[in-house]
Amino acid sequence: MNEVAKLYQLVVNRELAKSKNKVLDVVRIKKKLLAFLQSVSELGEIAHIYTFWDENTTIHRNELLDAYTSGMTMLMSVAYDMRIDEIKKYEEIPDRDDLVDLLLKIDEDIVVLKNSFKPIDLENALNDYFHLGFLFGFSLDEIIEQLS
Numbered sequence: 001m002n003e004v005a006k007l008y009q010l011v012v013n014r015e016l017a018k019s020k021n022k023v024l025d026v027v028r029i030k031k032k033l034l035a036f037l038q039s040v041s042e043l044g045e046i047a048h049i050y051t052f053w054d055e056n057t058t059i060h061r062n063e064l065l066d067a068y069t070s071g072m073t074m075l076m077s078v079a080y081d082m083r084i085d086e087i088k089k090y091e092e093i094p095d096r097d098d099l100v101d102l103l104l105k106i107d108e109d110i111v112v113l114k115n116s117f118k119p120i121d122l123e124n125a126l127n128d129y130f131h132l133g134f135l136f137g138f139s140l141d142e143i144i145e146q147l148s
Contacts, residue, residue, distance in 0.1 A: 003140045004130075008087045010147050011076035025081060029117070032078045033110050039071035040106055040129075047136065049099045061137075068133050069146040075122075075129055084119050087126060102132050 044050055046067050048059060079087065109125035133143060 003144060004087050007072070007140070007144050007147065008076055008079065010144070011073055012080050024083065024117070026117070029078055029081050030114060032074055032081065033114050036071055036074040036078070037107060037110055039067065039074060040103060043067045043071060043132075044099075044103050047099070049103060064136060065138060065142065065146055068136065068138060069143055072129065072133070072143060073147065075126060078113075079122055079126070082117060082119065082122060084122060087123065097135065099132070099135060102128060102135070106132065 043064070046059065046064050048057065076087075106125060106128045109121065109128055113121040113125055130140075
């Protein structure tokens, strides 16, 4: 089992404890997507990506990791609600280094997902979100440990 699958399994186990045999709940998924977007905005603020007026403030790595993993949990919870069986490996993530562009791309990914509910669109959002975490310097092991 690859490490991304382990991470997804942690979220699935939590979700299984909450609900069983529900049909696709579009309203619930949209609410989770909205909560995820709020989490991404908070992450951008904590990382000072767009708070240029506060440049001298220290970024606390643990606070950043907490906010990041909170968003990851929400996004993987959406995957569970969409009945996605498997998440592809993160090595397929495209190369993108600009944090502002990446945050905007994640927002775009979520809008596309909200309109399509296609697994490939969720995977695109996850890929971009994983890449954001890697740009922050988080390893997959760190992310899994934080969620465990």
